[in-house]
Amino acid sequence: MTQYLLSVHGNEEQYAAIPEEVMQRMFTDVERFNEQLQADGVWVFAGGLEGAETATVVDSAGGSPVFTDGPYLESKEHIGGFWIIDVPDLDAALRYAAAGSGACQGKVEVRPFQAEPPAEA
Template identity: 35%
Template sequence: MQYLFILFADQNAWGRMSSVEQERGVAAYRAYTEALKEAGVWVGSNRLQNTNTATTVRLVDGKSQVLDGPYADSKEQLAGYYLIEAPDLDAALSWAARCPTASHGTVEVRPVWPVPGATSDVASATATAA
């Protein structure tokens, strides 16, 4: 089953870190990603740009409304995600606890609701879309 790790952190914290602390942070995420890959559970991941680059779209009375900024204003912002394949929630929670974000933010773990007829193989889906 696939699980999405939704990473929340204070986007301003990075700018308050020394260059040595930033290097350690990058190394921690790199090592975590490699551990996921080596274990064969990594499906995908990405870091998101800061919320000042966000645009929100919604339909009101059938008309599109486009607003600058994130959907919600909060202390911690959506910073990125990992998508993994794990046998069960316990295994997913174990991996989430090892994520560097858990030490300075929040990792929300959500099971992915599979789309009927869709493949869970990202490479196959990408090849099909191309």
């Protein structure tokens, strides 16, 4: 089995334009999708994120940490939420991503996690 990150991308203007009743239906659809992931035994973890403006970037590459307010990338779209699933292959991950995209009415990027190196004895 391989773990995949299914990340939901969007922007604040896009979310602000969604009528309240549509947003509530999306929340219901996402909860139903979450329940399906759990029932299928592929759920690892999921969560929604606060807006990108709440981010803090930490850079310790120079030895001392530097803290900067705001998102790392200056872009119109940011990750709004994500799922981590554990499935046999990319085809299965893509099927779940399609269902998740339908539930949240947004784009979902699918990326596998790197394989863990073997533990040293």
